[in-house]
Amino acid sequence: MTATVRAAATALLLLTCSGSAQAQSEPARRPQLTAEQARHYAYGEVLKYVGPAGSERIDPWDPLADPLARGAAFTPDYVVDQAAKADGVKVFNTVQAAVSRAVADSRAAPTRRLYLLVKPGTYPELVYVPAVAAPITLYGDGKDAAATRITAKLDASATGADYTALYSAQFAAVAPEIRAMFDSVKDRDQIRTFGTATVWVQSDGFQARNLTFENGYNKDIGNARAEALPNVNNVHHQALALQVDGADKAQFENVRLIGFQDTLYVKAKAVATSTRSFFNKSYIEGDVDFIFGDSTAYFYQSEIRTLGDRGVSYVAAPNTNVKTRYGFVFDSSRFTHDGSSNARAGQFHLLRQWFHNSKCTPYAKLALSGYSCTLGVTDVYRAPVGTLTKTTLETVGKMVVLNSRIGAHINRQRPWADWNKPGAIAYRPVQYSSNDYWHNLARNGIDPVKDLGYGEQPSPAAIFVAEFNNQHDDE
Numbered sequence: 154m155t156a157t158v159r160a161a162a163t164a165l166l167l168l169t170c171s172g173s174a175q176a177q178s179e180p181a182r183r184p185q186l187t188a189e190q191a192r193h194y195a196y197g198e199v200l201k202y203v204g205p206a207g208s209e210r211i212d213p214w215d216p217l218a219d220p221l222a223r224g225a226a227f228t229p230d231y232v233v234d235q236a237a238k239a240d241g242v243k244v245f246n247t248v249q250a251a252v253s254r255a256v257a258d259s260r261a262a263p264t265r266r267l268y269l270l271v272k273p274g275t276y277p278e279l280v281y282v283p284a285v286a287a288p289i290t291l292y293g294d295g296k297d298a299a300a301t302r303i304t305a306k307l308d309a310s311a312t313g314a315d316y317t318a319l320y321s322a323q324f325a326a327v328a329p330e331i332r333a334m335f336d337s338v339k340d341r342d343q344i345r346t347f348g349t350a351t352v353w354v355q356s357d358g359f360q361a362r363n364l365t366f367e368n369g370y371n372k373d374i375g376n377a378r379a380e381a382l383p384n385v386n387n388v389h390h391q392a393l394a395l396q397v398d399g400a401d402k403a404q405f406e407n408v409r410l411i412g413f414q415d416t417l418y419v420k421a422k423a424v425a426t427s428t429r430s431f432f433n434k435s436y437i438e439g440d441v442d443f444i445f446g447d448s449t450a451y452f453y454q455s456e457i458r459t460l461g462d463r464g465v466s467y468v469a470a471p472n473t474n475v476k477t478r479y480g481f482v483f484d485s486s487r488f489t490h491d492g493s494s495n496a497r498a499g500q501f502h503l504l505r506q507w508f509h510n511s512k513c514t515p516y517a518k519l520a521l522s523g524y525s526c527t528l529g530v531t532d533v534y535r536a537p538v539g540t541l542t543k544t545t546l547e548t549v550g551k552m553v554v555l556n557s558r559i560g561a562h563i564n565r566q567r568p569w570a571d572w573n574k575p576g577a578i579a580y581r582p583v584q585y586s587s588n589d590y591w592h593n594l595a596r597n598g599i600d601p602v603k604d605l606g607y608g609e610q611p612s613p614a615a616i617f618v619a620e621f622n623n624q625h626d627d628e
Contacts, residue, residue, distance in 0.1 A: 186621040206425040206476035216431040229270035253327040259287030273300040283330035288358030304367040307349040308390040313341040350396035367411035368392040376413040377462040391415040403430040410437045419448035425474040442470035461496030472507035472548040480551030490562035502570040506550025513539030515597040555621035587615035
């Protein structure tokens, strides 16, 4: 980084911005870290904080020193092999049956790590790992991650009855803690986004290596929107491949996550809490918001591939709490695309900050007589009046990309996008730093000090989105 760019970046991050992306200067759309700032985004620094935002405890974690990342050979406690004769004790034909046994066995030794080897093949099932499980390492021994695939085809519009018909037999004889996860979904009118995960992990210390987790929804026909060209008019819904749900120190080595919209969801244990995940030498694909959530997640030496048959795409949709130190960090990774004409157009984005739970927007007026959206005790909208809670306003979304290669499919001028468009009921402009956050609140009638109970505005500004030392592909 040149001295001129570094000075401009520093000035930007200290700047009280106008609150309008269109009104900001071009460099403000691509804020750059200084070398000193970038050092705070090394994986050892990002991953050492855990617990309530603002009062995290230091708990150093070095996942690259773990045997998982070093390619250690493990002695399996359980083997999953479709071709073997299952004994229900050490050998299983399904992954969920092995996990269920591990959960039961872990009651006697809840801190001993258990190793589950999954032999190559395609496993058409759901895999749920409850919070009570001992630390589990799930790994494949195929020639690569593609050789061992766990796959399902659930989408957010599926009914609880559909879900039950498809999977009740799989969960009929599992550990009670796993059955409880199934029961939390089965009676819903629709299973919605968070019921669609092929692999659902709640257990601290969970590890996976050399495996593919896939949500195959629409994979046979593509996921194009009706307004995209060609106008194939496919139906598209959220469909998770992997849900890391409150699991701290979740580690993934050489995994493939396959999906379209909402491929990977990383969720903190609680709002405004640092919970950590690490993805190394992995591959994640999708089209819209395909990496999202409020957890701290570090993506290292990985490929993030945008599938471009829809008219617009956003890699990430973090809803990081304003007080949480770190959101998503991508380091030494590659942002690639599938070569579609939409992808080559340079119209896709690295991020839009998820305005989580918003029922209305205070950031732009709607063409509706009497419309208002103000701070309140609930998130609710009854036309023309709505309210938002402090918690919803604080889901700002944080993401930093450093030492990475960014493909030409990403909009070079505006890689960071607004959440929806002005005039939409859930619109919010992109917020680069705490300066934007404070200014946007104040200019729309919400006093950060009097209404939200904050102290002084952060100085220097807290970084929400930024880059450092990235390279760009021209084609």
